[in-house]
Amino acid sequence: MSSRLPVFLSLLAWALFWELSTRIAGSTMFPPLSAIIITIGDVVQLKSFQTALVVTARAFAIGLGLALVVGILVGALMGRFDTADRILNVWVNIFISAPLTAVVPALMPLLGIGETTVVATVFLFAVWVIIIDTREGIRGVSPSLVEMARSNGATRWQMFRKILLPSAMPEVMTGVRLGVVRGVKGVIIGQIIIALVGFGALFETYLQTFQMTRFWALVLVVFSLGFVLVEIVGLLERRLTLHAKSR
């Protein structure tokens, strides 16, 4: 409980600062926090918001799902086979630090101005960190566990599913959590750049029509959704890695 107190106090201080400074300044760009919070109640009931939420959630889920499958498989391949590692490592290291936002406009002519581009953005943002952390985890698997499975005649799939993946679970889950964080950024950035889909379209409308209270309400909602999502993945991470930690 006491460890929560500083967090609570810091949030409270920030909220007070926002409320007071905006009331004093009286800027239309930055409405008071109280007004924004009241507006959240209205915004979430809008049909346009609910549609945007569904569209966003779907693009995020598909992009992240692809990033998980590809990231874990490629990471495992790189962790297990030196040849694969040598070929792919340079690319992964380029893309992990690349400013991918700049690539999104280039995707549009290829994938169209719509969901596909958003899905691709989520994928591109999330996949690299999952690859790197999975590779790390697979490299750290105890050689004697691998030999134990081999001496019991494990197939390739059994080796992956029953030894490599569970052994690497702590690192894989770190990669997944960071992948979710990046994926959340990716879905919003993708939508904003395209400006015609999901929350991106809503943000654009509110800005164009100067509905700043709604704009900030939407920002807070999106922040909260991202935060809650990452917290859930964190919980999942702790559950899944309970025993692997003691290796």
Added chain:
Amino acid sequence: MTSVTAIRMAEPVEVADIIVKAVDISKRYGDGTQALSDVTIEFRRGELTTLLGPSGCGKTTLLKIIAGLLPASGGEVRVDNRTVYGPGPERAFVFQDFALMPWASVLRNVAFGLELRGTPKAEREDIARRYIKSVGLAGAEHKFPSELSGGMRQRAGLARALTVNADVLLMDEPFSAIDEQMRRKLQEDLLELLREEQKSVIFVTHSIEEAVYLSDQVVLLTRNPGRVVKSIRPGFDRGAGPEAVRRDQRYLDAVDDIWSQLKQYLS
């Protein structure tokens, strides 16, 4: 009680029944290390043979080649007169570091060999429970490896090797990571267990006492490159029990004999 071992020791077989044969095994690692050079050893059925030698003489390398986990650079391994090219169900490995899955219970760990072979869950857990009991781990079925002592972990490792019903047990310094008192207990329990389970055991150790205490045959190896120096059959009666054995003159003589053999290779 006249043990099976005692009878076998009293009547040396003319034509020994060989279960595993390593023929002219050489191993050169990728970095040029010559770990083994023309090693030929016969392992008799139903016996416990130890590979004894200083660290680095290629004991683990040889055991892994026999297990089919490592390819030899030359020579071949025959099990029941058939050349083998990889791991097989007739050989089970017991690891120095136990090789237990930290995320799985003792029960799942012990049943894991059968799980990989596709044995139905109820059946394999039945078998696993039986061996968990016979290695003295009853009650620990639902514990995780991290909750067990080193000795108990190796008991689980041994139980896993027993569940798959292999004829040959390959044990790589199984007790060396375990403290002294517990190690003695494990050695005694292993012999006890082997009286019931008809297994052929290839046991790697660097402890002369452990080798002599456990073995029907002790194969001495030396290093640079790893090769066989001598093979010794201690041949004392184990029927009298562990305390008597450790005071038996032939046990003490065998220890001395091996020590004087190995001493000349240490410099």
